[in-house]
Amino acid sequence: MRLLPLVAAATAAFLVVACSSPTPPRGVTVVNNFDAKRYLGTWYEIARFDHRFERGLEKVTATYSLRDDGGLNVI
Template sequence: MLRQGLVLAVVVAFTSAQTFSFGHCPVTHTQDNFDLSRYVGDWYELYKFPASFESGEKCIVANYTLTPDNHIKIKNQGIDPKTRNSSIAFGDAIQTDPNSPAKLKIRFAANTPYGNYWVLKTDYTSYTLIYSCTDIIGISHLEFAWILSRQRSLPQSKIDELFNVFKSFNIDTGHFIPCDQTGC
Protein backbone atom coordinates (compact mmCIF):
# COMPACT_ATOMS: atom_id res chain seq x y z
CA MET A 1 0.00 0.00 0.00
CA LEU A 2 2.85 2.40 0.82
CA ARG A 3 4.44 1.63 -2.54
CA GLN A 4 1.18 2.41 -4.42
CA GLY A 5 0.81 5.65 -2.47
CA LEU A 6 4.35 6.67 -3.34
CA VAL A 7 3.81 5.89 -7.03
CA LEU A 8 0.57 7.91 -6.98
CA ALA A 9 2.34 10.86 -5.31
CA VAL A 10 5.11 10.82 -7.92
CA VAL A 11 2.60 10.63 -10.78
CA VAL A 12 0.55 13.52 -9.35
CA ALA A 13 3.68 15.63 -8.83
CA PHE A 14 4.89 14.93 -12.37
CA THR A 15 1.56 15.50 -14.07
CA SER A 16 0.57 18.64 -12.16
CA ALA A 17 2.53 20.75 -14.62
CA GLN A 18 1.60 18.79 -17.72
CA THR A 19 -1.49 18.57 -19.90
CA PHE A 20 -2.95 15.08 -19.97
CA SER A 21 -6.30 14.28 -21.57
CA PHE A 22 -8.30 11.10 -22.09
CA GLY A 23 -8.43 9.43 -25.47
CA HIS A 24 -6.10 9.60 -28.43
CA CYS A 25 -4.32 12.68 -29.72
CA PRO A 26 -6.57 14.85 -31.87
CA VAL A 27 -6.08 14.66 -35.62
CA THR A 28 -4.24 17.77 -36.79
CA HIS A 29 -2.78 19.13 -40.00
CA THR A 30 0.46 21.04 -40.25
CA GLN A 31 1.35 24.07 -42.33
CA ASP A 32 1.28 23.40 -46.08
CA ASN A 33 4.42 24.34 -48.01
CA PHE A 34 6.34 25.07 -44.80
CA ASP A 35 9.46 27.17 -45.46
CA LEU A 36 12.03 26.71 -42.70
CA SER A 37 14.24 29.52 -43.95
CA ARG A 38 11.36 32.00 -43.39
CA TYR A 39 10.62 30.49 -39.96
CA VAL A 40 14.01 31.04 -38.32
CA GLY A 41 14.63 34.05 -36.08
CA ASP A 42 13.12 35.26 -32.81
CA TRP A 43 9.71 34.15 -31.53
CA TYR A 44 8.13 35.43 -28.29
CA GLU A 45 6.02 33.07 -26.20
CA LEU A 46 2.51 34.50 -25.74
CA TYR A 47 0.48 31.45 -24.62
CA LYS A 48 1.42 27.92 -23.64
CA PHE A 49 0.06 24.73 -22.14
CA PRO A 50 1.57 24.18 -18.67
CA ALA A 51 4.84 22.24 -18.78
CA SER A 52 7.18 21.20 -15.98
CA PHE A 53 10.19 22.35 -17.99
CA GLU A 54 8.75 25.87 -18.29
CA SER A 55 7.53 27.24 -15.02
CA GLY A 56 7.27 30.74 -13.71
CA GLU A 57 9.52 32.50 -16.21
CA LYS A 58 8.59 35.64 -18.06
CA CYS A 59 9.90 37.36 -21.19
CA ILE A 60 10.48 34.01 -22.89
CA VAL A 61 11.96 34.26 -26.36
CA ALA A 62 13.05 31.44 -28.65
CA ASN A 63 15.68 32.00 -31.30
CA TYR A 64 15.91 29.53 -34.18
CA THR A 65 19.00 29.45 -36.41
CA LEU A 66 19.46 27.17 -39.41
CA THR A 67 22.80 25.36 -39.37
CA PRO A 68 24.80 24.18 -42.42
CA ASP A 69 23.74 20.56 -41.75
CA ASN A 70 20.04 21.58 -41.89
CA HIS A 71 19.48 21.33 -38.17
CA ILE A 72 17.84 24.16 -36.28
CA LYS A 73 19.83 25.49 -33.36
CA ILE A 74 17.46 26.68 -30.62
CA LYS A 75 18.13 29.13 -27.82
CA ASN A 76 15.23 29.62 -25.39
CA GLN A 77 15.71 32.42 -22.89
CA GLY A 78 13.53 33.67 -20.06
CA ILE A 79 13.72 35.67 -16.84
CA ASP A 80 12.83 34.52 -13.33
CA PRO A 81 10.52 37.33 -12.16
CA LYS A 82 11.54 36.92 -8.51
CA THR A 83 15.31 36.97 -8.90
CA ARG A 84 15.52 38.68 -12.33
CA ASN A 85 18.05 35.98 -13.24
CA SER A 86 18.11 34.86 -16.84
CA SER A 87 17.77 31.21 -17.77
CA ILE A 88 18.81 29.73 -21.10
CA ALA A 89 18.10 26.36 -22.68
CA PHE A 90 19.76 25.19 -25.89
CA GLY A 91 18.11 22.70 -28.18
CA ASP A 92 18.20 21.08 -31.57
CA ALA A 93 15.45 20.48 -34.10
CA ILE A 94 15.37 18.64 -37.40
CA GLN A 95 13.02 18.03 -40.28
CA THR A 96 12.77 14.26 -40.60
CA ASP A 97 10.19 13.85 -43.36
CA PRO A 98 10.48 15.90 -46.57
CA ASN A 99 6.80 15.15 -47.27
CA SER A 100 5.80 16.79 -43.95
CA PRO A 101 8.31 19.64 -43.52
CA ALA A 102 6.29 21.34 -40.75
CA LYS A 103 6.55 18.23 -38.54
CA LEU A 104 9.84 18.87 -36.80
CA LYS A 105 11.55 16.81 -34.12
CA ILE A 106 13.06 18.68 -31.17
CA ARG A 107 15.17 17.97 -28.09
CA PHE A 108 16.96 19.95 -25.40
CA ALA A 109 19.46 17.38 -24.14
CA ALA A 110 21.98 15.28 -26.01
CA ASN A 111 21.34 11.54 -26.13
CA THR A 112 17.63 11.99 -25.43
CA PRO A 113 14.90 11.15 -27.91
CA TYR A 114 13.47 13.86 -30.11
CA GLY A 115 9.89 14.94 -29.44
CA ASN A 116 7.26 16.33 -31.77
CA TYR A 117 7.22 20.01 -32.69
CA TRP A 118 4.49 20.52 -35.26
CA VAL A 119 3.88 23.88 -36.87
CA LEU A 120 0.12 23.86 -37.34
CA LYS A 121 -0.02 27.32 -38.86
CA THR A 122 2.26 30.32 -39.34
CA ASP A 123 2.39 33.47 -41.41
CA TYR A 124 6.16 33.71 -40.69
CA THR A 125 5.94 37.44 -39.88
CA SER A 126 3.62 37.68 -36.88
CA TYR A 127 2.51 34.32 -35.39
CA THR A 128 3.10 30.59 -35.25
CA LEU A 129 1.03 27.81 -33.66
CA ILE A 130 3.00 24.86 -32.27
CA TYR A 131 1.55 21.55 -31.13
CA SER A 132 2.94 18.31 -29.76
CA CYS A 133 0.98 15.26 -28.69
CA THR A 134 1.96 11.77 -27.56
CA ASP A 135 -0.53 8.93 -27.13
CA ILE A 136 -0.14 7.02 -23.87
CA ILE A 137 -1.15 3.36 -24.13
CA GLY A 138 -4.28 4.26 -26.05
CA ILE A 139 -6.21 5.66 -23.10
CA SER A 140 -4.81 9.17 -22.74
CA HIS A 141 -2.42 11.61 -24.32
CA LEU A 142 0.15 14.19 -23.24
CA GLU A 143 0.08 17.44 -25.16
CA PHE A 144 1.94 20.72 -25.38
CA ALA A 145 0.95 23.80 -27.36
CA TRP A 146 2.30 27.30 -27.85
CA ILE A 147 1.30 30.52 -29.54
CA LEU A 148 4.43 32.43 -30.47
CA SER A 149 4.76 35.83 -32.08
CA ARG A 150 7.44 37.97 -33.69
CA GLN A 151 6.27 40.74 -31.31
CA ARG A 152 5.77 40.64 -27.53
CA SER A 153 2.00 40.91 -28.04
CA LEU A 154 -0.76 40.47 -30.59
CA PRO A 155 -4.20 42.09 -30.78
CA GLN A 156 -6.88 40.14 -28.91
CA SER A 157 -8.79 39.63 -32.16
CA LYS A 158 -5.75 37.78 -33.59
CA ILE A 159 -5.38 35.69 -30.40
CA ASP A 160 -9.07 34.71 -30.66
CA GLU A 161 -8.54 33.75 -34.31
CA LEU A 162 -5.52 31.61 -33.37
CA PHE A 163 -7.40 29.91 -30.52
CA ASN A 164 -10.07 29.02 -33.10
CA VAL A 165 -7.45 27.24 -35.20
CA PHE A 166 -6.62 25.01 -32.22
CA LYS A 167 -10.34 24.48 -31.55
CA SER A 168 -10.84 23.41 -35.18
CA PHE A 169 -8.56 20.43 -34.38
CA ASN A 170 -10.47 19.67 -31.13
CA ILE A 171 -7.56 20.90 -29.02
CA ASP A 172 -8.82 22.26 -25.69
CA THR A 173 -7.73 25.91 -25.54
CA GLY A 174 -8.81 26.01 -21.90
CA HIS A 175 -5.36 24.63 -21.09
CA PHE A 176 -3.59 27.74 -22.40
CA ILE A 177 -2.03 30.10 -19.91
CA PRO A 178 -0.76 33.55 -20.88
CA CYS A 179 2.97 34.25 -20.80
CA ASP A 180 4.16 37.51 -19.29
CA GLN A 181 6.00 39.64 -21.83
CA THR A 182 5.84 42.90 -19.85
CA GLY A 183 8.78 44.73 -18.33
CA CYS A 184 11.27 42.84 -20.45
Protein backbone atom coordinates in the same frame (compact mmCIF):
# COMPACT_ATOMS: atom_id res chain seq x y z
CA MET B 1 28.54 -7.40 -10.10
CA ARG B 2 30.08 -7.55 -13.57
CA LEU B 3 26.64 -8.17 -15.02
CA LEU B 4 25.27 -4.72 -14.09
CA PRO B 5 27.64 -2.70 -16.33
CA LEU B 6 26.98 -5.11 -19.19
CA VAL B 7 23.21 -4.80 -18.82
CA ALA B 8 23.49 -1.00 -18.54
CA ALA B 9 25.62 -0.80 -21.69
CA ALA B 10 23.26 -3.07 -23.63
CA THR B 11 20.24 -1.02 -22.50
CA ALA B 12 21.92 2.24 -23.49
CA ALA B 13 22.86 0.84 -26.91
CA PHE B 14 19.30 -0.38 -27.46
CA LEU B 15 17.85 3.02 -26.55
CA VAL B 16 20.20 4.85 -28.89
CA VAL B 17 19.26 2.59 -31.79
CA ALA B 18 15.54 2.63 -30.96
CA CYS B 19 15.36 6.42 -30.72
CA SER B 20 17.27 7.23 -33.91
CA SER B 21 14.99 6.52 -36.83
CA PRO B 22 15.64 7.91 -40.32
CA THR B 23 11.92 7.82 -41.07
CA PRO B 24 9.07 9.73 -39.43
CA PRO B 25 6.81 7.91 -36.97
CA ARG B 26 3.68 6.19 -38.25
CA GLY B 27 0.83 8.61 -38.83
CA VAL B 28 3.10 11.65 -39.29
CA THR B 29 3.08 13.32 -42.69
CA VAL B 30 6.25 15.15 -43.71
CA VAL B 31 5.77 18.64 -45.14
CA ASN B 32 7.31 18.74 -48.61
CA ASN B 33 7.54 22.51 -49.16
CA PHE B 34 8.91 23.46 -45.72
CA ASP B 35 10.86 26.72 -45.88
CA ALA B 36 13.10 26.77 -42.79
CA LYS B 37 14.24 30.34 -43.51
CA ARG B 38 10.74 31.61 -42.66
CA TYR B 39 11.21 30.44 -39.06
CA LEU B 40 14.61 32.04 -38.44
CA GLY B 41 14.93 34.66 -35.74
CA THR B 42 13.45 35.18 -32.30
CA TRP B 43 9.95 33.97 -31.45
CA TYR B 44 8.10 35.28 -28.39
CA GLU B 45 5.84 33.02 -26.36
CA ILE B 46 2.32 34.40 -25.99
CA ALA B 47 0.72 31.32 -24.39
CA ARG B 48 1.69 27.87 -23.11
CA PHE B 49 0.43 24.85 -21.26
CA ASP B 50 1.30 24.85 -17.57
CA HIS B 51 4.33 22.64 -16.86
CA ARG B 52 6.07 22.57 -13.49
CA PHE B 53 9.50 23.13 -15.07
CA GLU B 54 8.24 26.38 -16.67
CA ARG B 55 6.43 27.87 -13.68
CA GLY B 56 7.43 31.42 -12.92
CA LEU B 57 9.06 32.03 -16.30
CA GLU B 58 8.33 35.35 -17.98
CA LYS B 59 9.24 36.85 -21.35
CA VAL B 60 10.09 33.44 -22.82
CA THR B 61 11.66 33.37 -26.29
CA ALA B 62 13.04 30.79 -28.71
CA THR B 63 15.71 31.74 -31.23
CA TYR B 64 15.86 29.70 -34.44
CA SER B 65 19.02 29.65 -36.56
CA LEU B 66 20.05 27.66 -39.63
CA ARG B 67 22.64 24.88 -39.27
CA ASP B 68 25.23 24.06 -41.93
CA ASP B 69 23.34 20.86 -42.82
CA GLY B 70 20.09 22.76 -43.45
CA GLY B 71 18.51 21.86 -40.11
CA LEU B 72 17.47 24.28 -37.40
CA ASN B 73 19.04 25.12 -34.04
CA VAL B 74 16.59 26.22 -31.36
CA ILE B 75 17.86 28.04 -28.29
